[in-house]
Amino acid sequence: MSVQERRVGLKLKTKLTIYFAVYIIALSFVPLIHDSLLAQSRWLGYGTGAYQYQNQNYFILFNDPYDGSSKPHIHVNPTFAPASRISLIEFSDWTSWVNDHNLFNGFNVTMRADPSILDVAYSRPEIVIHKYIEVSSDAVKVIMQSEKEFGAHLELWRWVMTSINGIPISDVAKPLVIAPTTLIEFTFQDDRLQALGHGRIVMSAMPSQIQMWPHEKGFNKITVDFVNSMMSFTVSGSMEAVGTPSVPWSYALLPYVMPIVAITVVALYLLVDRYGRALKNRATRRSS
Amino acid sequence: MEERSRIVLLAAAVRVAVAPFFMHAGDVGTIYESSVMALKGLNIYDFVSAKTLQMQNATGLPVFFEGYAYHPLLIYFFTPFYWVFTLIAGQGPVMIDGHYPALPVLIYPWTPLLLLMLKVPIILADVLVVYVLAGMDARKAKIYAFCPYVIFVGVVWGMFDALVGLFLLASYLTSSRSKFLSGLFYGLSLMKLYTAVLLPLYAVRLYGRWKELAQFLGGLAITLLPVAYYLVVSPKSIWNVLVTFQGGRLMGGVNLYNFIWIVQDLIFDLVVSMVPTILLIVALYYLITRFARKAPLLESILAIMFAYFLFGKVINEQFLISIFPLILLSRECDHRIWVAPFVFIFLRSPFYYFMLPMLWTSPVFYGYYLQADEVWRQLQAAGYLQIPMYAVGIAFSLLIFWNLLQLVDATRGGIASIPGVTEPTGYRVYDRVLKRARGVWENSISNRP
Numbered sequence: 062m063s064v065q066e067r068r069v070g071l072k073l074k075t076k077l078t079i080y081f082a083v084y085i086i087a088l089s090f091v092p093l094i095h096d097s098l099l100a101q102s103r104w105l106g107y108g109t110g111a112y113q114y115q116n117q118n119y120f121i122l123f124n125d126p127y128d129g130s131s132k133p134h135i136h137v138n139p140t141f142a143p144a145s146r147i148s149l150i151e152f153s154d155w156t157s158w159v160n161d162h163n164l165f166n167g168f169n170v171t172m173r174a175d176p177s178i179l180d181v182a183y184s185r186p187e188i189v190i191h192k193y194i195e196v197s198s199d200a201v202k203v204i205m206q207s208e209k210e211f212g213a214h215l216e217l218w219r220w221v222m223t224s225i226n227g228i229p230i231s232d233v234a235k236p237l238v239i240a241p242t243t244l245i246e247f248t249f250q251d252d253r254l255q256a257l258g259h260g261r262i263v264m265s266a267m268p269s270q271i272q273m274w275p276h277e278k279g280f281n282k283i284t285v286d287f288v289n290s291m292m293s294f295t296v297s298g299s300m301e302a303v304g305t306p307s308v309p310w311s312y313a314l315l316p317y318v319m320p321i322v323a324i325t326v327v328a329l330y331l332l333v334d335r336y337g338r339a340l341k342n343r344a345t346r347r348s349s
Numbered sequence: 350m351e352e353r354s355r356i357v358l359l360a361a362a363v364r365v366a367v368a369p370f371f372m373h374a375g376d377v378g379t380i381y382e383s384s385v386m387a388l389k390g391l392n393i394y395d396f397v398s399a400k401t402l403q404m405q406n407a408t409g410l411p412v413f414f415e416g417y418a419y420h421p422l423l424i425y426f427f428t429p430f431y432w433v434f435t436l437i438a439g440q441g442p443v444m445i446d447g448h449y450p451a452l453p454v455l456i457y458p459w460t461p462l463l464l465l466m467l468k469v470p471i472i473l474a475d476v477l478v479v480y481v482l483a484g485m486d487a488r489k490a491k492i493y494a495f496c497p498y499v500i501f502v503g504v505v506w507g508m509f510d511a512l513v514g515l516f517l518l519a520s521y522l523t524s525s526r527s528k529f530l531s532g533l534f535y536g537l538s539l540m541k542l543y544t545a546v547l548l549p550l551y552a553v554r555l556y557g558r559w560k561e562l563a564q565f566l567g568g569l570a571i572t573l574l575p576v577a578y579y580l581v582v583s584p585k586s587i588w589n590v591l592v593t594f595q596g597g598r599l600m601g602g603v604n605l606y607n608f609i610w611i612v613q614d615l616i617f618d619l620v621v622s623m624v625p626t627i628l629l630i631v632a633l634y635y636l637i638t639r640f641a642r643k644a645p646l647l648e649s650i651l652a653i654m655f656a657y658f659l660f661g662k663v664i665n666e667q668f669l670i671s672i673f674p675l676i677l678l679s680r681e682c683d684h685r686i687w688v689a690p691f692v693f694i695f696l697r698s699p700f701y702y703f704m705l706p707m708l709w710t711s712p713v714f715y716g717y718y719l720q721a722d723e724v725w726r727q728l729q730a731a732g733y734l735q736i737p738m739y740a741v742g743i744a745f746s747l748l749i750f751w752n753l754l755q756l757v758d759a760t761r762g763g764i765a766s767i768p769g770v771t772e773p774t775g776y777r778v779y780d781r782v783l784k785r786a787r788g789v790w791e792n793s794i795s796n797r798p
Contacts, residue, residue: 326743
């Protein structure tokens with residue numbers, strides 16, 4: 062290879078390397094761009110049949126493979142740590158029943174989403190029940206509706222609630238039925254964020270029974286029984302900081318991390334490549 | 350015993366010893382399920398297609414059932430061994446379910462035997478590659494025979510890319526002697542479809558030599574007969590499984606595109622996944638027009654496959670096996686790139702997942718599995734594993750890029766100027782010329798005062 066050819070080759074190599082480095086780094090910004098411009102305030106389908114919704118205050122997962130059969134699992138985004146997703150409450154299909162049939166195993170489920178509402182249809186030969194999940198900036202509304210009246214036993218989980226409707230965990234040793242009401246208010250703590258959380262569930266009709274279940278350090282579930290053709294649960298929550306939080310890491314921060322990873326790996330490659338070329342040139346010079 | 354036999358026997362022994370005790374439940378489960386169906390004469394594509402439609406109806410999303418999505422020929426490599434297994438163990442189920450995210454139910458004592466039998470084609474492919482390489486260079490044969498990555502993918506995971514590697518190697522080695530055989534072996538290498546990117550290369554190289562092109566296409570056509578059969582019998586199903594599924598896959602794997610796994614928006618992800626495909630077409634066009642006819646076949650095949658590894662949207666951990674024997678034959682490539690996909694395997698799937706056949710033998714071990722999996726899922730849900738996976742993906746892409754540049758550089762730098770080097774025999778001529786030149790150069794150095 063002549064010197065001229067070698068120079069042209071080197072130029073081409075350098076050009077291609079620069080293009081490829083720029084390509085890698087540019088693509089690494091895709092998650093961030095998507096997260097900032099396209100992912101807000103609409104239902105997004107992903108994976109093998111999961112959905113999520115993100116707005117300024119809430120993050121909702123439905124059927125996420127790592128989150129299990131919690132349909133939906135509502136998280137709250139604290140104003141002082143917007144990228145953190147703190148579990149507020151999960152409606153568990155796995156432990157809920159309609160007309161004595163388990164919601165997870167006893168029904169054929171189909172999901173359809175438009176940007177603002179997720180419509181989940183649970184069907185059996187004798188009945189079809191729709192679960193609509195509608196999110197606004199200040200609440201998440203879960204509506205269960207059917208053309209026929211149905212009896213439901215729903216379980217709402219959170220690990221763990223420190224008090225429910227003003228009753229602290231210290232006062233309850235076994236499952237407790239609370240007075241009929243359409244409002245459930247609960248509190249919880251987040252040790253990592255050093256924060257105190259408040260949750261509120263407003264029901265559209267009076268349920269036949271509400272029960273709260275104590276666990277080791279707090280209540281871990283609320284069960285609601287009702288008979289109706291429609292019932293809505295309007296869930297809202299908030300958090301207040303009471304201490305100095307440790308650095309809060311969250312999955313939501315990954316879009317910011319990806320470009321850093323890309324730039325670091327590409328920079329390392331360029332350094333090693335340059336060093337290798339310098340060594341090669343030195344060896345070539347010495348041998349000639 | 351001569352060295353060649355020793356390497357081959359040792360390679361076989363290592364694989365046979367490991368094979369019965371490990372598996373990737375999803376992939377081995379697919380082969381098992383498909384072998385059962387093939388033996389019963391059922392249509393695999395109808396089954397996979399029906400499952401896909403069911404999932405799409407349930408979720409309202411363009412999702413696909415990840416079942417048998419390969420060339421129809423593939424399953425006939427496994428079915429005879431499954432048939433032998435049924436002669437010993439009967440027709441009862443041995444592995445029940447196992448498709449992600451479910452865990453399989455395994456029936457003992459037959460599970461280890463089933464695993465061994467289903468891995469026999471992979472072991473044979475590995476051993477044949479070792480045998481062929483040992484005939485050329487014992488050192489290279491040893492690298493392939495005892496490379497942890499090759500052993501892991503074949504007999505621990507149970508992935509069959511070694512078959513693709515064997516047939517691609519055979520296609521390359523026979524290309525100078527028989528275009529028919531080269532076409533036949535190339536057709537067999539298509540059992541995982543991604544080697545389809547090499548077809549334009551072969552076509553361009555044989556363009557103008559019509560008789561040879563016809564021989565090559567004749568060999569290839571034979572391997573496509575089963576595809577033609579399914580296109581007649583169940584056109585919608587095979588199209589859905591082979592074309593729509595493979596074409597509509599999300600990008601990702603051991604490459605620079607796996608960042609998409611954190612973008613939880615399927616429709617958006619599918620649109621972005623078209624970007625590398627466009628670049629792949631551009632890269633293939635460039636490489637084929639600039640290098641395909643001039644460069645030696647080995648380098649051309651590797652350059653095209655490297656371009657695919659850079660711009661193909663799905664590059665799974667095991668794909669490198671398909672070109673690993675060719676990488677070993679090439680002077681320009683660094684075979685140590687296997688480290689990146691090997692590391693990636695353990696970031697994507699926990700190591701204990703491959704040990705299910707052993708862990709499922711006792712409720713105590715099963716308990717340990719659940720405990721370990723709890724931790725793994727927490728790491729995954731927090732996103733901690735995505736960061737090293739992305740870093741390794743980019744690193745692998747850059748290593749592939751570096752190897753591609755080496756190839757292009759070497760090819761431009763004179764290989765093409767030596768007459769008769771476009772075929773494997775020519776490559777050997779080139780090799781001899783190089784060795785002679787190096788000898789002259791070394792003599793001149795030692796004679797210096």
